[in-house]
Amino acid sequence: MRIGVVTFPGSNCDDDARRAVRLVSDEDPVYLWHKSHSLEGVDAVILPGGFSYGDYLRGGAIARFSPLMSEVVEFAESGGYVLGICNGFQMLCEAHLLPGALMKNDTLRFVCKHVRIRVEQTDTPFTCAYEEGRILRTPIAHSEGGYVADAETLDRLEADGRVVFRYVDAGGVASEAANPNGSARNIAGITNERGNVMGMMPHPERAMESILGSTDGMGVFESLMRAASPVVTR
Amino acid sequence: MTDYRIEVRVTPREGLLDPQGRAVETALTSLGFDGVESVRIGKLVRMRVEAASEPEAMSRAREMCDRLIANPVIEDYSIRILDENNGDAGGGDA
Amino acid sequence: MTDYRIEVRVTPREGLLDPQGRAVETALTSLGFDGVESVRIGKLVRMRVEAASEPEAMSRAREMCDRLIANPVIEDYSIRILDENNGDAGGGDA
Amino acid sequence: MTPVPVNPPPVPLPRPGDPKVTPALVREHGLSDDEYRRVQDILGREPTYTELGVFSAMWSEHCGYKSSRLVLRGLPTDGPHVLQGPGENAGAVDVGDGYAVVFKIESHNHPSAVEPYQGAATGVGGILRDIFTMGARPIAMLDSLRFGSLDKGRNRYLFDGVVRGIGDYGNCVGIPTVAGEVYFDDAYEANPLVNAMCVGIARADSLVRAVASGVGNPVLAVGSRTGRDGIHGATFASEELGDDTQDSRPQVQVGDPFTEKLLLEATLELLERGLVVAIQDMGAAGVTSSASEMAARGGTGIEIDVARVPVRQAAMTPYEILLSESQERMLLVAEPKNEAAVREVLEKWDLEAEVVGRVTDDGQFRVLEGERLVANIPVTGLVNECPVYDHPALESPAVAELRKSDTRTPAAQDDAAPSRRWRDLLAAPSIASKRWVYEQYDTSVGTRTVRGPGGDAAILRLDGTRRALAMTTDCNGRYVYLNPKRGGMIAVCEAARNLACVGARPLAITNCLNFGNPEKPEIYHQFKEAVGGMGDACRALGTPVTGGNVSFYNESPTGAVYPTPVVGMIGVIEDFDHAVTSGFKVEGDAILLLGAVGGELGGSEYLKAVTGEVTGNAPAVDLESHRRLVELMLSLAEKRWLHSAHDCAEGGLAVALAESAIRDPELSLGFSVDLDPATFPESEDAPLPALLFGETQGRIVVSAEPAAVESIAAEAERVGLPCRRLGSVTAKENGLQIAVGTQVVRLGVEEASSAYYDSIPARMERTGRAEDSG
Numbered sequence A: 001m002r003i004g005v006v007t008f009p010g011s012n013c014d015d016d017a018r019r020a021v022r023l024v025s026d027e028d029p030v031y032l033w034h035k036s037h038s039l040e041g042v043d044a045v046i047l048p049g050g051f052s053y054g055d056y057l058r059g060g061a062i063a064r065f066s067p068l069m070s071e072v073v074e075f076a077e078s079g080g081y082v083l084g085i086c087n088g089f090q091m092l093c094e095a096h097l098l099p100g101a102l103m104k105n106d107t108l109r110f111v112c113k114h115v116r117i118r119v120e121q122t123d124t125p126f127t128c129a130y131e132e133g134r135i136l137r138t139p140i141a142h143s144e145g146g147y148v149a150d151a152e153t154l155d156r157l158e159a160d161g162r163v164v165f166r167y168v169d170a171g172g173v174a175s176e177a178a179n180p181n182g183s184a185r186n187i188a189g190i191t192n193e194r195g196n197v198m199g200m201m202p203h204p205e206r207a208m209e210s211i212l213g214s215t216d217g218m219g220v221f222e223s224l225m226r227a228a229s230p231v232v233t234r
Numbered sequence B, C: 001m002t003d004y005r006i007e008v009r010v011t012p013r014e015g016l017l018d019p020q021g022r023a024v025e026t027a028l029t030s031l032g033f034d035g036v037e038s039v040r041i042g043k044l045v046r047m048r049v050e051a052a053s054e055p056e057a058m059s060r061a062r063e064m065c066d067r068l069i070a071n072p073v074i075e076d077y078s079i080r081i082l083d084e085n086n087g088d089a090g091g092g093d094a
Numbered sequence D: 001m002t003p004v005p006v007n008p009p010p011v012p013l014p015r016p017g018d019p020k021v022t023p024a025l026v027r028e029h030g031l032s033d034d035e036y037r038r039v040q041d042i043l044g045r046e047p048t049y050t051e052l053g054v055f056s057a058m059w060s061e062h063c064g065y066k067s068s069r070l071v072l073r074g075l076p077t078d079g080p081h082v083l084q085g086p087g088e089n090a091g092a093v094d095v096g097d098g099y100a101v102v103f104k105i106e107s108h109n110h111p112s113a114v115e116p117y118q119g120a121a122t123g124v125g126g127i128l129r130d131i132f133t134m135g136a137r138p139i140a141m142l143d144s145l146r147f148g149s150l151d152k153g154r155n156r157y158l159f160d161g162v163v164r165g166i167g168d169y170g171n172c173v174g175i176p177t178v179a180g181e182v183y184f185d186d187a188y189e190a191n192p193l194v195n196a197m198c199v200g201i202a203r204a205d206s207l208v209r210a211v212a213s214g215v216g217n218p219v220l221a222v223g224s225r226t227g228r229d230g231i232h233g234a235t236f237a238s239e240e241l242g243d244d245t246q247d248s249r250p251q252v253q254v255g256d257p258f259t260e261k262l263l264l265e266a267t268l269e270l271l272e273r274g275l276v277v278a279i280q281d282m283g284a285a286g287v288t289s290s291a292s293e294m295a296a297r298g299g300t301g302i303e304i305d306v307a308r309v310p311v312r313q314a315a316m317t318p319y320e321i322l323l324s325e326s327q328e329r330m331l332l333v334a335e336p337k338n339e340a341a342v343r344e345v346l347e348k349w350d351l352e353a354e355v356v357g358r359v360t361d362d363g364q365f366r367v368l369e370g371e372r373l374v375a376n377i378p379v380t381g382l383v384n385e386c387p388v389y390d391h392p393a394l395e396s397p398a399v400a401e402l403r404k405s406d407t408r409t410p411a412a413q414d415d416a417a418p419s420r421r422w423r424d425l426l427a428a429p430s431i432a433s434k435r436w437v438y439e440q441y442d443t444s445v446g447t448r449t450v451r452g453p454g455g456d457a458a459i460l461r462l463d464g465t466r467r468a469l470a471m472t473t474d475c476n477g478r479y480v481y482l483n484p485k486r487g488g489m490i491a492v493c494e495a496a497r498n499l500a501c502v503g504a505r506p507l508a509i510t511n512c513l514n515f516g517n518p519e520k521p522e523i524y525h526q527f528k529e530a531v532g533g534m535g536d537a538c539r540a541l542g543t544p545v546t547g548g549n550v551s552f553y554n555e556s557p558t559g560a561v562y563p564t565p566v567v568g569m570i571g572v573i574e575d576f577d578h579a580v581t582s583g584f585k586v587e588g589d590a591i592l593l594l595g596a597v598g599g600e601l602g603g604s605e606y607l608k609a610v611t612g613e614v615t616g617n618a619p620a621v622d623l624e625s626h627r628r629l630v631e632l633m634l635s636l637a638e639k640r641w642l643h644s645a646h647d648c649a650e651g652g653l654a655v656a657l658a659e660s661a662i663r664d665p666e667l668s669l670g671f672s673v674d675l676d677p678a679t680f681p682e683s684e685d686a687p688l689p690a691l692l693f694g695e696t697q698g699r700i701v702v703s704a705e706p707a708a709v710e711s712i713a714a715e716a717e718r719v720g721l722p723c724r725r726l727g728s729v730t731a732k733e734n735g736l737q738i739a740v741g742t743q744v745v746r747l748g749v750e751e752a753s754s755a756y757y758d759s760i761p762a763r764m765e766r767t768g769r770a771e772d773s774g
């Protein structure tokens, strides 16, 4: 089971993602460089958070054109597992691997804090290690995290069970107060139609150790390990 | 080849919430400017583009917008070629 | 009182570093658009302003820019009144 | 003085188009007659226009430390764990396990007054570069801020812009901003203070120093192109802000955090691979200071051809290129055999690099513009012979008078309900929660943040070890104003207390000395005394000064800022399981006070609230008992007897207790405390507000299981410090209660929380983007 983490110029959560992979896997994560043309045979790809190209036009807009991204698109289209976290989620939308877009937070400010998200789907390669409905405590840290899509797309996402995470309050309610950035329907993470690509704004890789305040993000990486492990056939 | 000065105006799509516009509207009102409405905030991109003709410059600019400069899910754009000598003021100015 | 549609273009001051513009220029070039230069990125503000006359609308808009919309230390601005029927397209548009 | 060279170096001719050097022009460059004479001596001739610019920048207060150098000599800079003291890009101490911590603080006050967003952002950029050029990976930022009152639109605009600027820059580069402080006081009106501190880690055996060596080695300019931004920024930082500052300001520097991130990664890769001889940020005074300082440290010469420096704007003169303070640029020296490898790394990170000069052996800072010689200056003269001054120092009689004011009578006669005062103090912007600020900062990127902002000090783990670093910034300018010596001591002691509260051993400090115009005797008096106090405290606590920054001329037409010598302190926790946090945890826990109840009101937030004035003497400091307090806290933390610990600072005991109760909004608890004169004889005849809100130093509120109380008290007795039980942690419904004799002061938990947490957001809701008036 080899997981690759891509480094773009301006990625700053790539090391954190690699650290997270090490915590769940015996195999070292594969370092993927944006200028490369090869995914080096990995079983899953993580597009990490950060500010690729400074996010100067829109988050992820420029990174999407990196040479390696063409490989990632091809990989995704052939069913490979791709996880985009924060800036990675933005890239996936910009690259049209996921529908919709991420707009400036409705507060117009960068926001970093622990939020709660509810696991809405457990039949994905990114959440199969969780029980459905579980409420996770994870950090967010972004200024463009407001998920938008037209009503039709949103309805389709809901109907197809592709909304994977939703911002909720302590009682598990997807209230307006629990929505940190104005995301439509409190959406914090979605998958593509086929279910092999997921984007999420919260940072599970920062919630892997109790010393850092939460271990609730472990499940995302454990799921990926379980799903992508060549030995597991089910 | 000529150098064209191009201006792209990228605006939030009709119907989308524009929190920035709303914030500016509120701030203007609280500064005492009344009768201000429908404030929308977008991006303005200016550049020089080499092309053989005006239509070619336009079509290149359009391609840049489609590929990179604007995100059609949330943004519309319009392009104009600036008059070199009357650059800032542009065509339809008051 | 009439409702005027106003467009304000806010641009980084001449000579100031514009990292956004630079990043977009580099990106466009690496996408294969050559002959693109001097990309500068600013803000576009559109709004409706009530005023008794065009000059009054302009002068109110100017005051809004001076007090809130533009930051004179790093930005220049220009204002135009949009033609109601031909608003978005403006003058030189395709 | 420099010996006259045997072969006098060639003389640059006046450059066509440059202004003629006249006495008026010399004055405009901020050089006194004496200083100009010294320039003539060093050169053995008249300077050219370009050379005048170079001297003016290097001998500005900002670069030359001419008013501070003598005074700074009094600070302790040595210790067994000090790896790098003052003089390099940043200081460094050994923290064990083979790690060095590299840290420094910088001011960006004047640029932030003119353009808060960019001013603060570029301040962060500059201090980051100082850290990573030492070969250290930056792991945390801290920010220490001062503004005028939030009741004024202009101040809200500055505050908002500065916070956004710090956040956007650090967030983008990916360095968490984990601690800091913000005070609001009219004294900072029109001259806000924006100090940014950066902390990095490196292997202790691979620190890099910026020393140019190897005659013939190429010198490369790396990073952003040079524009006309910030020309004479160093000189600008060395002037008072006047009404005309808006017009005379140099072109504003714009930060580019994306390029910074590339520079950071590229630099660390270059240094790790041993590909460079020396590297220095082009900060204040741009290429001039980095080139000449690297040469001075190496005892070499250096030659720069400005025609080869990549520029952003057309027709830049040598003068402009030499003095530009464009951001995100570095000057790098490499051996010729490594040049190709250096370029390869830079290319990998999409960075521009150009050879702009070489290291020479003649001790000259020589500047060419293509074929033309435009400057030729002895390096030692330029860098080391900047005149130093010991200005006249005299305390302002008005302040001496203030110190004698009676602070008890206003408290005794205060007829406002103490509970109202309590709530109002929790909502006072200088005391209220700064959550509005730090939620705009990425505090968890890097996955090292064990405790971010909100407690007494931030805690970051050291990769691969059980150790953690703790860090804080502190300074109460009011105390320093009223009593500069005590104020300087208190800044150090408070920082040490904050570290001790989280269970960390204080190791060393960096300081940012923000003062007014040193040529005014009352300001120079403040400076000397405050630095003296700081030095005494550092010696007592064993925390040497490894570097820092002096920012003078923080004055506006309304006067000087409070003298504000900000202390940035670093400490270490041997095992992160020993870390202590500040919030009460368990109903029924005992609450104890380490230290005395006190009741000093001089310079307190309470007195300011009641009288509108800053009067009285700063609280007394006992350095020896602070040293013991730190020892006590460390031993209690190590034994894991404490459930919480929180320092008493602004707002006194009542505020510290309330903060402990409401620290975790999801776990709000109440408390009942009794300052019974039988246990606290010192409370007998003090007015109630003094007991509640007095700011006596050296106190920590801790909570623990009732069963641990005796052991804790015994431990306190062993080190010789008072430790008495104040009361108990209760359920939220009980509220916050303090009894003194028959009087009971009460505050509801919700009321306290909303006062504390909503105060700043409510004020900032009224902020537009660029309001300029109230």
Ligand SMILES: Nc1ncnc2c1ncn2[C@@H]1O[C@H](COP(=O)(O)OP(=O)(O)O)[C@@H](O)[C@H]1O
Binding pocket: D142, D143, D144, D145, D177, D178, D179, D180, D181, D182, D430, D431, D434, D437, D438, D452, D453, D454, D455, D456, D457, D458, D473, D474, D498, D647, D649, D650
């Ligand atoms: N500008 C800031 N940036 C980051 N954290 C801040 C800032 N201002 C205050 N904080 C955090 O808020 C908490 C309270 O600050 P302060 O009142 O100064 O505490 P103390 O009195 O213990 O020094 C600390 O954790 C501090 O780090």
Ligand SMILES: [Mg+2]
Binding pocket: D181, D473, D474, D475, D494, D649
């Ligand atoms: Mg403090």
